[in-house]
Amino acid sequence: MTSNATHQTDVAIIGAGPVGLFAVFECGMLKMKAHVLDALDMAGGQCSALYPEKPIYDIPGHPRIDAAELVRQLEAQAAPFKPVYHLGHAVTRVESHGDRFLVGNANGVTVDARAVIVAAGVGAFGPNRPPLEGIEAYEGKSVHYLVKRREDFRGKRIVIAGGGDSALDWVLSLADLAAHVYVIHRRPKFRAAPESVARMEALVKTGKVEMVVPYQLADLEGSNGQISAVIVSTLDGQTRSLPADALLPFFGLSMNLGPIAQWGLNLEHNHILVDPATCATSRAGIFAIGDIAHYPGKLKLILSGFAEAASAAHAIYPLVHPGEVLHFEYSTTSGVPAA
Template structure:
């Protein structure tokens, strides 16, 4: 292990959209940040799971692809020269007087006055459907995420699931895939009402086939390439769907990893915070974004942005004690050149 210890004002754990915006908010308050993320690139779930998926609830953007949003957030944070430690996981977080020492699995050590945990859902992986022989198709014709819509052009696609991911990708791949069949165990979908309405409309016009109420049953194919997906009702009635690709969207298995051992007040694998400043039960540690919880919490990126701003303002007196913060709007304060 190197003897070097990086000194910074704020350590941000997580380089997803909310973590990147936290860098900007801290920078506007003259606080330097080091950012650590277990993924090899910035963007969190947006970059790893759905870079081409449009996001509709970012103010000022009727629609913006996840990858574009991440790129713009990186550019917004760039003037404040954040230091990124990507492909590293924070394994230890220990008190060092009024400061915190973070140690990663690669031996990087960071000394910070405050910590912002913006780790999203923590370490994540797909919930796999319990199907015999599934492994031989994974990565070849069964995929748990879509990185490039073009990879599915002209393919017969079966999507399984009833939540936002299943519905959104059915809509996004319409016009790209040769056919789309959406399998769900009940006729009603747990997606945003407007998206569910668009799916229903495409179903009536013949653009998408809704296969309800069915569940995944078995797979047909050879050498990792699907030829059909068999589905069944609860009564055992089996239906064969010709397919080149299966996209099962049954959510993510969430694992907080080392975060669970840091003595923070946890609530169902989330970190409980005070809504006014996103402070955790441990002084100097804050949590924002999907990993944070409080009464009335909404898991929206825009809410995470607001939480990042509140946390940054709460951290300011810790980094600059005794300094009066004359808050100014960015329109009057301006942003330093990158």
């Protein structure tokens, strides 16, 4: 991590999440050096900040891998190319400088690069809070919007609210640790992957998980930051009190592009529009990959972001090495430099 200085490199990568880290590797394989900037003080993006112990099932070659371990593996994969990380301070400006860019962060660091890759995930993010009076008093103590250590929930009565992948992923992950898991959702149909729904329904049959449907959060009971019960209600006013030690509401993330919105890029619903073939944005020399990038048929999967990183790196190569013919080689042929 560096401070007040100007650095020259080939590619500035904004975002140190999994896709940004893989972009370091892809650029490195094409003999392009990279500096990586991120507002968080650690690499890994949401995987590190929100759910380091969350299991991920759709990474090729890994039937299951925890988010933190995936980040560690990606950092090791990028390491031979000696990336420079500028972490803990948000990028505040991206300015054209001839045919290059000056990328600056809030700590006074400026990176002078030929091309920019925006791998900023969902931008600045935070949880969507349920509208429960007084919930702030319990946050961080018995109301949690993320799980950093599964072990913290061993033997506890847990209420998980939400119907998407995050909610069901944690139902499946915590069921074997918790004393009991309640799943609160306002309707019987879930938005999560069908396989996750099927696995949850199997746990319901064993009694480890109880579905409380169709209900929604209504109130909390407790004192000194510790909940004792979660009150839920139906749309017609029927209520139920669930004895609980912890509430995990998963209602998605609020998304804020922040300064990205001022960089002259074509945007659509807080996403950056790109050419799917190259991940080029509307501003020459700037590319976007991962969840922040959008094009017809886009799938918001980490593996899609990995492929986009490769496409962007290949599109950037002639900018960094003008006039040089790129002879494409598989990594099994070219190998990877030793760290």
